[in-house]
Amino acid sequence: MARGLVAEITMFHALREGLDSSYTVYHHVAWQVPGRRRRVRDGEADFVIAHERRGILILEVKGGKVRYDPTAESPWVTTDRYGNQNTIRDPFDQAQESKYILQGALKAHMPRSWVNIGYAVALPETERWERFSGLNKLQKTILFCEDLVRVREWVERVLNYYRPDPIDYKEAVKQLEEPLITGLPRDKRGSRAA
Numbered sequence: 001m002a003r004g005l006v007a008e009i010t011m012f013h014a015l016r017e018g019l020d021s022s023y024t025v026y027h028h029v030a031w032q033v034p035g036r037r038r039r040v041r042d043g044e045a046d047f048v049i050a051h052e053r054r055g056i057l058i059l060e061v062k063g064g065k066v067r068y069d070p071t072a073e074s075p076w077v078t079t080d081r082y083g084n085q086n087t088i089r090d091p092f093d094q095a096q097e098s099k100y101i102l103q104g105a106l107k108a109h110m111p112r113s114w115v116n117i118g119y120a121v122a123l124p125e126t127e128r129w130e131r132f133s134g135l136n137k138l139q140k141t142i143l144f145c146e147d148l149v150r151v152r153e154w155v156e157r158v159l160n161y162y163r164p165d166p167i168d169y170k171e172a173v174k175q176l177e178e179p180l181i182t183g184l185p186r187d188k189r190g191s192r193a194a
Contacts, residue, residue: 007063008046010124010148015047018151024050024173031101045098046122050173053166054159055116058102059143060095062088066126092141095119106172115172118162124148 008027015025026048032040047059064078066088074087099119106115122143129139140161147154 005063007061007122007124011047011059011061011122014124014148014151015049015155018148019049019155020152022051022053023155026050029098031098031105043094043097043101045095045102048098048102049155050169051159052170052173053168054156055118055163055169056102056172057155057159057162058095058098058117058119059122060091060098060119061122061124062091063125066123068129091121092119095121110172115169116159116163116167118158120158 012025012027015023019025026045028044028046029048030042030044032042045058046061047057049057049059062076062078064080064086066076066078069075069077076088076090077085078088079085096119099117103115103117106117118141120141120143124143124145126144128144128146138161141158143151143154
């Protein structure tokens with residue numbers, strides 16, 4: 001099984017067990033938008049976490065032991081359990097891209113509304129780094145393996161980082177159903193799985 005998939009399964013279970021019914025969690029939200037030269041761009045968000053009072057969080061998940069070195073030619077590297085190293089795309093860039101796609105989809109359905117959408121990165125197989133560089137890659141928006149046992153507190157902390165004062169996002173959360181989610185089974189906690 002691919003490392004990324006193992007990490008996503010770990011996150012799915014952590015979110016399912018750690019978040020209460022006030023949250024709705026969507027897994028593997030695929031999107032497609034027009035790109036340059038009339039080409040279509042495909043992408044996906046590993047998880048979209050929605051709360052009627054706190055807003056929406058896009059979560060990009062990376063498996064293996066991940067390290068980041070901003071001075072390296074390929075700054076993001078993951079190491080699997082066999083010691084194989086692979087460079088990976090910047091997960092913050094991926095999460096941010098999905099954020100803007102989701103904002104555009106919601107704006108098309110709700111032109112006069114604004115919703116708090118944040119983005120973060122989950123590294124469920126990586127221990128917390130002692131130091132970290134990058135203004136747009138704040139350590140407080142990274143979930144490490146230690147955070148899995150308190151995933152609700154972590155999600156709330158990240159959503160508070162993007163917007164500290166809760167407001168009513170009920171209509172925006174409801175609108176997520178139409179543009180992005182189709183045909184996914186729903187369980188009693190509001191989680192959706194691809």
